[in-house]
Amino acid sequence: MLFRVYQRTIHSLAFYPTLIALGFVFACLLNISIEYQPWLMAIKSKFDIGLVRSADNARLILGTLVGSLMSLMVFSFSMVMVVLNNAATALSPRVMPGLVSSKSHQKTLGFYLGTIIYALLLITTIEQNGGDKVPSLGVLICLGLGVACLGLFVYFIRSISQSIQVEHIITNLYQVTRRKLDASICKMAAQSPAPSWPDDQKWLQIRSERSGYFKEINASLTNELLCEHDLKMTIQVHRGFFVIEGHPLFKLDRKVDDNVVNKLLDCFDFFIEEYPSTHYLFGCKQISEIAVKALSPGINDPGTAIKSIDMLSVLFSQRLNLPTFDFSELEDEPPRLFINELPLDQLLQQVLGPIRTYGAADPSVLVSLLQAFKNLLHQNPKPEHKEQLLRHARSVIESADEHLATPRDREEINDFIERINSAAKESLPALSRIKTH
Structure with missing residues (x-):
């Protein structure tokens, strides 16, 4: 409380x-x-x-x-x-x-x-x-x-x-989000050996007693309870997930009395507001929403959308260095608290997907998205991340093939397809060209 x-x-x-x-x-x-x-x-x-x-x-x-x-x-x-x-x-x-x-x-x-x-x-x-x-x-x-x-x-x-000024707001969001990502990367690098998600398939499942958007957890109090009762805990939902009453919330490695469970449930905080200082996901989503708003007919500002895409590409390059989970570090022992994170594939869909949808008829926006994926492929991503990046690049190409009719615009898309294929370093072209006439 x-x-x-x-x-x-x-x-x-x-x-x-x-x-x-x-x-x-x-x-x-x-x-x-x-x-x-x-x-x-x-x-x-x-x-x-x-x-x-x-x-x-x-x-x-x-x-x-x-x-x-x-x-x-x-x-x-x-x-x-x-x-x-x-x-x-x-x-x-x-x-x-x-x-x-x-x-x-x-x-x-x-x-x-x-x-x-x-x-x-x-x-x-x-x-x-x-x-x-x-x-x-x-x-x-x-x-x-x-x-x-x-x-x-x-x-x-x-x-x-x-x-x-929109540039000032985007820059502030980028800086706050970048600091959160850098802090997560440093925290992961400080752990030796690197922690891994525990095998929790047979653990005790605890369901939520409240509804709302999961935004934060009192990590210090949770770790204190876990250490006191010699427990390990995995949170099954990512930050920003809307939890309804009765939804699986977390798992414990063994059964404990109801008093301890209630204390752990009380460590969760659910609220509507999204603060980038809380988690990098909220900063990425807000930059994406600014880009989508800029592409609306009432504003019609593709330049802001392109700047947002460029900022997001840098943030995603940092996200490639993180696993699909977070943890709360302890001083003298391995982590006991593990938090599920939104996978990269879903993160790309939630953040860049709306920009692709609302900017499908604007060649400059589609080219910027392809440029972002090309830059991310140059970061030497893991094989699974590489496949996810190519998958979303294909979605951009499909949108371009459907909405762009001018041959010059389609040629520009094909030019970036060649660049992405070169960055992907595959034996066969990873992406197919679209027809120019």
């Missing part, structure tokens, strides 16, 4: 603003507690540059600052909503959770909110009758925070203007 609450919290728009605002509250309370200490009063009497002595002036400055920052914060929130609406309309609704959870935007909004709270708390300490006690140091700090907010506003506008 706590793991699921934690996952929802860290991806919430209010996470960083709340933390930063609480930090400002504690800083303001500290400021108020030392404002009238004798040692600080002595320092302020010697260095009074920029310090406000009048209670009315202090109240006016803080009130003006609060009103201005509230307007600034409302405008900033409005800009975020504009970006989210644009992303949902022009790109894909699936990219919205990633934009909402953008740490830079959250920190900027949190700084605004914290400064407003800081100023409001200081106003409450100013006496109504205009007494001698004026929080001059606090007012000076608030002025500095106000100037910092103006600088952050300029940064925020620049960041928002970049966030609207």
